[in-house]
Amino acid sequence: MNDSLLFLIPLLPLFCAVINLLFGMRLPRLFAEVMAVTGVAGAFALTLLFWGHAEGDGSRAVLFTWLNSGTVDISFALNFDRLAAPMTLMVTGVATLIHLYAVGYMHEDDDYARFFALLNLFVFAMLAIVLADNLLVLFLGWEGVGLCSYGLIGFWYRKLENAKAGTKAFLVTRVGDVFLGIALLWLFALTGTLSINAINAQAAAISPGVVIVLSLLLLLGACGKSAQVPLMTWLADAMAGPTPVSALIHAATMVTAGVYLLCRFFPLVSLSAVAMTAITAIGAVTAIYAATCAMAQREIKRVLAYSTMSQVGYMFMAVGAGTVAGAMFHLLTHAFFKALLFMAAGCVIHLAGDENDIFKMGGLARRGPVELFWAFLAGAVCLAGLPLTGGFFSKDGILLALFTHPDPLYRVFWLIGVVTALLTAFYTFRLVYLVFAGDYRGTGHPHALPLLMRWPLWPLALLGLAGGLFNLPVFVGGGEALHHWYGTMAGREVAASHDVEWMLIGLAAAIAAAGWLAAHWRYRGYRPPLENPVSRFLLSGWQADALVDRLFVRPFTSMARFCSAGCDRALLDGTLDGLARLVSSWGRMLVQLTTGRLTTYLSAFAWGFLVLLGWFLLKLVNGGGH
Amino acid sequence: MMIPFGHALAFAAALFILGLTCVLLRRQILMILIGVEIMLNAASLVFVAASAYWRQVDGQVFVILLMAITAAEVAVALAMVVYLWRRKRTLVADEFNGMHG
């Protein structure tokens, strides 16, 4: 296989997206669907074929020169290395399953061509981020996923709230993008290159103060895409989009782009202890914040959205603790089980007759196909971190890394992680009990579940449950395959005595069990939602929207009002209006000259000619004719 | 035939003044147009005389082009005359002052 064929991986989805965009509505529906799935599945197959190219230093492919101006020479290049390969495989693999699911999910929607085109385009943009060799390609993908996410969240744009949710996601992530943009330009100004590998190689030469600022800028950019505090408010609202979108974009891929970005720039970011601490702190705050919010949510997808934020917070903590492999491990397992949970949630909503509120569900284990319950449960135990599941091992690895960090401050983060794990187990089983146990409390009529919505759950369930096997810690007899794969890119070596490791594993298992038991005690029988200030506070996500409104939107609005009324209207408009009035009064005087009569104009013309002629005559007399 | 160049110019100037007089004094649009034609012909006379004076072909070429342009101008102008007549049933130029300020 030729390296340059790497391009087929991102270009295949792009090609299908373009075809669907241009001709989708004119082609048979089946054709559009098959092509969309084929595009992504083809990319998946190609990734498998190219797997070997990622070993060592990876392989690089240049498609064409994008910009060439002076010393700047930017080519459209892809870099398929050890960090990118598993991510690519995950993105294409999960996306293939979600595309299949989407075919079933969207089978009653008439606007399928736009949907699949956007979905494919999203996969292309995500692959551009993952495979980017330089910052420009990365930024292209970065903005591309934002655009596709905007289009997909507001897919049913005829409902105002959906369109608003799309706009909100777009704008909030844009705040992060601005910081990322600044960071990228600054990096370019410092190093004179846009190649990520070259920048990482030169990172040590950058002065430490600048590194801190750069890392914080990158962190803020990552926060925007990954919905971390303080740019987290968009993700919960983004659940307005179709469920496959939630599964693909808001669980498996796009929200992890921030983590991936930090991993990409790990050699740069890890130079600064302050930045690393900040990353961990943001991850920890987000993890506990989202976990508390999730405990009070009533809509099934919002619970999952907050849990996503919480889990991505774990990944940030892992990066902050220095273990790229740990972060990527959790990223991968999380992608599997969270996509599974979202897709299963989509099935649940179908069964409940388009009802989102978990307090109006119940008893769905008996109402629906039994395998749905088992699939959902598989995802739930992974999320809750019950021992031996994939989620358990990946989360445990992160907690271990935090615990063993030399800085004592990280013990606090570890504690937050542990508490979050407890909360996670609790709200996960709260969800399971409320949805599947007891009697049915809703009024909706179940929709039929297409086959295509059911069977993509199984591979994901398998991967989620057994995902830990890829990276079993050494002390339980595993090979830590992922750590070995990443090699020099894996980050800090997490070393601890076996006693500590066993102790932590035991603690994690106990916590998961405790969470389950608490949920069992609280929700075994149905209890109506609490109506106290605390739960309202948590339900609204700590009033984050109101806070943003107070802190940013209102001051900005009043400033804008001042600019508009004070500066613009009074000062500028006043001055200009005055000038205009002056000019127009002169104009009115001049207007008297335009009588509209041809003869007036002609004689005016004659006078003008006379002046010219007089001047000529004068010159003739003075100059003697020459 | 030998005449001073200036005499040809003098004839042209006189012709031009006559055309100008027509344009400035007559009030009927058609007569104003006729005045324009007279002035154009005065210009043609200068061109032809200059062409003969310098023994160059260019002056005559310009007269030919001038004629073509005049034909275009007259076509549009007369179409407008007909249009104006249909609007107001008169061709007195000062009746059409709808464009006054």
Added chain:
Amino acid sequence: MNDLLISLVLILVKLGLILGVVLTMAAYLVLAERKILGRMQLRYGPNRIGPGGMLQPLCDVIKLLTKEDFVPGRADKWIFLFAPGLTALAALLSFAVVPFSPPLALFGREIPMVVCDLNIGLLYIFGLSSLAVYGVVLGGWASNSKYSLLGAMRGLAQLVSYELALGLALVPVVMSAKSFSLNAIVMAQADWPNLLRHPLAFIIFMISITAESKRTPFDMPEAENEIVAGYHTEYSGMRFGLFFVGEYINLVVIGAMTTVFFLGGWHGPFLPPVVWFILKVLFVAFLFIWARGSMPRPRYDQLMHFGWKVLIPLALLNVVVSGAISLAMNS
């Protein structure tokens, strides 16, 4: 001085000769037309005066001369009076540039058989034909009569429209002769006449020259069953006669033009050149009389549509194609 005198005398002689021949031909064309039309309509035509009616034109002239020269009350007198003369004059002046024979060697001099071999002869004829328009237009307008004015305006629109096609039809002729001089055009047809070289141009020329001369089927300006007699409704006596004679002089002019431009002028075997020339002119005149005897009159708007939408585009196309062909032949 001697030379100048001789050439002056020669020009005068040529002028007199041409005037005599042309006027006689015009007069007898009237008779010929009446007789041929008579035959076509299965009657005799004039046959009472002279042998076979040969003196009829003379009598007509006498009759017209002795009639009252009537001027309508509210007519524009001066224009009314001089308009018919303009028509006849323009037609007569056209002959100044028509070559009717190769140069004649006489008393050791080369005498060109043309009054004046202008090198812009073709344009000269055009200028005169555009002058002839004024006779019709001013005559019709000055009569201050509804039918006259209608006839005048019809004539004007028709003449202006068809003059374009006429001019365009002659462009290929000029291209193959590389000159505006009629003599040169005739010389260029020594091998074969332009009729064979530019058949489409010939057809366009014939149609537009028919319209130009206001002859049937394009006689709308004087269509007697629509607008009485068109622009000469109010004319009587010799002024009507001038219009009338002018029309037949015009017929001779057309014959001469057709002969010069398309039929090869005086070129022809066996017979002397002058005889060939006159024969060809008479043949063309006969064609026109024939057309008058056998063709219906189209509607006026059809006439204009045909002129602008068929004839002129066709003529333009013909110019382009002929130009391309002659370019290809030369290179």
Added chain:
Amino acid sequence: MTTALFYILGIILLAATLMCITRRNPVHAVIYLVAGFFALALMFYLLGAPLVAAWEVIVYAGAIMVLFLFIIMMLGLAPQEVPEGPGWQRWLPLALLSASLMACTLLLILEDPAAGQKVGGFYLAPQALGEALFGRYAMAVEMVSFQLLFATIGAYLLGRPLPKGEDQ
């Protein structure tokens, strides 16, 4: 002899034009103008421009003036009474302009040695003019022909019947 002819033609030209611009009846004005153009055409011929002379007759007398006549007749224009006597505002610029124009010309003729030089004996064959027109000035010819095309379209658009209600 031809020199005298040139001056005679010039005087005819000026006289005819003067008559033209003073006629109240537009038809008379056009007739005088055509006569003037004939004189002008002959002047062109004398100045060595036979082709221009022919075109002067064909285009100006044969087409443009005929169009004027056609419009006059179609609209049935009666001799127009002059609405009001020309005031000094109308005469003044004209008088000044004419005076200074004539002054310029006279100065040129008197002062400039070039103006005193003789013109004549020049004859431009039609072929040379055609070669210049379609050789060096081919682009100008194209531009002018486009202008003619646009003028035709413009005239056609202006000549369409008025929409109902716009007619007064």
